[in-house]
Amino acid sequence: MSVAGVGEFGLIDRVTARLSYGPKVLLGPGDDAAVVAAPDARVVASTDVLVEGRHFRRDWSGAYDIGRRAAAANLADVVAMGADPTALLVALCVPAGLSAGWVEELADGIGAEASGVGASVVGGDMSASPTLTIAVTALGDLAGRTPVSRAGARPGDLIALAGRTGYAAAGFTVLSRGFRTPRLLVEAYRRPEVPYPAGPLAARLGATAMIDVSDGLLADLGHVATASGVAIDVERDAFDVPPQMRDAAQALGVDPYAWLLTGGDDHALAAAFPPATVLPDGWGVIGRVTEGAGVTVDGAPFDGPAGWDHFR
Amino acid sequence: MSVAGVGEFGLIDRVTARLSYGPKVLLGPGDDAAVVAAPDARVVASTDVLVEGRHFRRDWSGAYDIGRRAAAANLADVVAMGADPTALLVALCVPAGLSAGWVEELADGIGAEASGVGASVVGGDMSASPTLTIAVTALGDLAGRTPVSRAGARPGDLIALAGRTGYAAAGFTVLSRGFRTPRLLVEAYRRPEVPYPAGPLAARLGATAMIDVSDGLLADLGHVATASGVAIDVERDAFDVPPQMRDAAQALGVDPYAWLLTGGDDHALAAAFPPATVLPDGWGVIGRVTEGAGVTVDGAPFDGPAGWDHFR
Numbered sequence: 001m002s003v004a005g006v007g008e009f010g011l012i013d014r015v016t017a018r019l020s021y022g023p024k025v026l027l028g029p030g031d032d033a034a035v036v037a038a039p040d041a042r043v044v045a046s047t048d049v050l051v052e053g054r055h056f057r058r059d060w061s062g063a064y065d066i067g068r069r070a071a072a073a074n075l076a077d078v079v080a081m082g083a084d085p086t087a088l089l090v091a092l093c094v095p096a097g098l099s100a101g102w103v104e105e106l107a108d109g110i111g112a113e114a115s116g117v118g119a120s121v122v123g124g125d126m127s128a129s130p131t132l133t134i135a136v137t138a139l140g141d142l143a144g145r146t147p148v149s150r151a152g153a154r155p156g157d158l159i160a161l162a163g164r165t166g167y168a169a170a171g172f173t174v175l176s177r178g179f180r181t182p183r184l185l186v187e188a189y190r191r192p193e194v195p196y197p198a199g200p201l202a203a204r205l206g207a208t209a210m211i212d213v214s215d216g217l218l219a220d221l222g223h224v225a226t227a228s229g230v231a232i233d234v235e236r237d238a239f240d241v242p243p244q245m246r247d248a249a250q251a252l253g254v255d256p257y258a259w260l261l262t263g264g265d266d267h268a269l270a271a272a273f274p275p276a277t278v279l280p281d282g283w284g285v286i287g288r289v290t291e292g293a294g295v296t297v298d299g300a301p302f303d304g305p306a307g308w309d310h311f312r
Numbered sequence: 313m314s315v316a317g318v319g320e321f322g323l324i325d326r327v328t329a330r331l332s333y334g335p336k337v338l339l340g341p342g343d344d345a346a347v348v349a350a351p352d353a354r355v356v357a358s359t360d361v362l363v364e365g366r367h368f369r370r371d372w373s374g375a376y377d378i379g380r381r382a383a384a385a386n387l388a389d390v391v392a393m394g395a396d397p398t399a400l401l402v403a404l405c406v407p408a409g410l411s412a413g414w415v416e417e418l419a420d421g422i423g424a425e426a427s428g429v430g431a432s433v434v435g436g437d438m439s440a441s442p443t444l445t446i447a448v449t450a451l452g453d454l455a456g457r458t459p460v461s462r463a464g465a466r467p468g469d470l471i472a473l474a475g476r477t478g479y480a481a482a483g484f485t486v487l488s489r490g491f492r493t494p495r496l497l498v499e500a501y502r503r504p505e506v507p508y509p510a511g512p513l514a515a516r517l518g519a520t521a522m523i524d525v526s527d528g529l530l531a532d533l534g535h536v537a538t539a540s541g542v543a544i545d546v547e548r549d550a551f552d553v554p555p556q557m558r559d560a561a562q563a564l565g566v567d568p569y570a571w572l573l574t575g576g577d578d579h580a581l582a583a584a585f586p587p588a589t590v591l592p593d594g595w596g597v598i599g600r601v602t603e604g605a606g607v608t609v610d611g612a613p614f615d616g617p618a619g620w621d622h623f624r
Binding site: 026027030031032033034035036037038039040041042043044045046047048049050051054055076077078080081083087089090091092093122123124125126127128129130131133135137138139140142147149150151210211212227 | 338339342343344345346347348349350351352353354355356357358359360361362363366367388389390392393395399401402403404405434435436437438439440441442443445447449450451452454459461462463522523524539
């Protein structure tokens with residue numbers, strides 16, 4: 001049945017019946033607003049919007065995976081501040097002819113990604129729209145930690161990465177050219193594997209700056225460099241090109257380092273740490289902070305494509 | 313210049329430069345996430361989405377008023393829980409050809425409505441989209457008060473209203489028929505006057521249930537009746553039909569009580585109070601809670617139109 005057939009309130013009932021609520025949810029969906037525990041007396045909040053045709057395609061990804069990715073994009077922003085995600089709110093705009101089952105699968109994906117990191121979907125809104133649009137807001141609790149902004153990197157700091165980069169971009173390129181394999185890359189595009197625990201862990205270890213890699217590693221390190229008033233140099237040899245990516249790059253005539261260094265959507269975390277920091281498992285050094293401005297690769301500007309601008 | 317010409321980051325810079333930040337904003341826009349004070353150790357959160365052609369029309373309302381209304385719809389949800397609004401996050405999807413100036417005016421309207429109630433715009437996201445869409449999330453602080461849900465009304469309670477109903481619906485009807493006056497009604501549609509302080513005040517006075525009137529008074533009281541397991545009777549004589557509304561209703565062949573009792577979008581607040589409550593200025597009794605189920609007007613079902621379903 002279509003969403004128009006089920007109706008707004010019917011669809012909201014169907015979706016909320018599929019969700020589960022953790023102990024931080026003091027009042028869940030169904031009222032004017034939700035009430036979420038914020039034991040730290042501060043709340044971390046971030047919003048991201050996904051638009052069909054621009055951030056996802058229904059012929060490339062199923063509803064469940066689109067839901068997981070919509071949630072992941074926001075949850076990654078919260079852990080990139082060093083916070084523990086607590087709640088999501090979802091504004092969903094759907095064509096009236098879309099099936100209610102598609103929306104239920106989307107909700108399942110959002111709910112699964114949230115509950116995997118201890119967060120719950122606590123509220124939202126739905127409307128018909130010609131353009132399928134998913135706007136998610138994530139909330140988080142700092143548990144006493146200092147929020148890790150983009151602005152604290154200092155010359156001498158290590159630059160380290162948790163999670164992978166370039167896989168989703170490679171999967172996107174593969175799908176754009178009409179292929180459905182290699183599976184490793186296509187699945188990475190469909191469902192990012194965000195290194196959630198690495199964010200709060202970095203905050204506890206004294207990370208001086210941190211960012212969710214969503215515009216591409218060099219572009220996002222550029223945001224850190226600008227906010228911190230420093231330069232960042234990345235070592236190309238710190239990145240492995242996995243065989244599937246190497247083969248796909250060769251077949252498609254692409255430089256795999258363009259994927260690794262400028263591809264977004266894997267939602268890795270990049271952070272600066274004081275030089276004496278012993279990094280835990282999951283974090284690997286990829287560069288250094290120096291005095292100056294801008295981002296370089298092995299001391300020189302990278303001549304690949306720049307990051308993503310959502311209006312161009 | 314168009315938003316595509318300015319670019320995503322350029323437009324974000326233009327918008328954030330126009331905003332101001334209150335003392336609750338510990339970290340504002342420009343990082344992965346914002347950090348907002350939540351001194352109560354609980355945070356109230358609500359999301360609403362406005363879609364062009366469905367919730368607003370650019371030929372009926374200017375960008376500034378659309379911004380005020382987008383913010384008002386969310387801030388009203390927060391005060392309807394008895395909380396003080398602290399922050400807004402805004403996900404904005406705009407056609408690439410829209411002028412950057414339109415977006416700036418929208419941001420000014422959102423910022424003005426927020427700052428009028430002590431809240432700040434702390435973050436957001438922007439994307440191009442064929443459909444102009446504004447998703448707003450509002451956060452609030454309960455300041456030690458018990459959240460006032462829809463579920464606590466008890467037989468014998470008074471039903472009271474703060475703010476006005478039917479004005480926005482009348483303005484919408486007037487605009488739909490191609491008129492631009494009476495100004496009172498058209499302006500009420502363009503820019504709701506939400507009785508913000510009445511929400512926290514009602515919570516302090518012991519309101520047993522409260523709701524933001526956005527689907528229409530009878531529909532929203534129906535949500536309270538269902539959640540509370542009670543019946544609600546509304547007195548028709550409690551409502552004044554202002555002369556401009558009476559004249560417009562006569563000219564258009566509409567029952568003005570259909571506007572007053574079933575029109576949304578004024579964002580009045582309706583609440584139940586224990587019967588001995590002395591209501592302060594701004595709140596007026598409009599009915600009673602009884603045992604049973606459903607909502608009646610002077611003891612009988614209202615035979616006007618039902619509330620609004622955003623898929624129909």
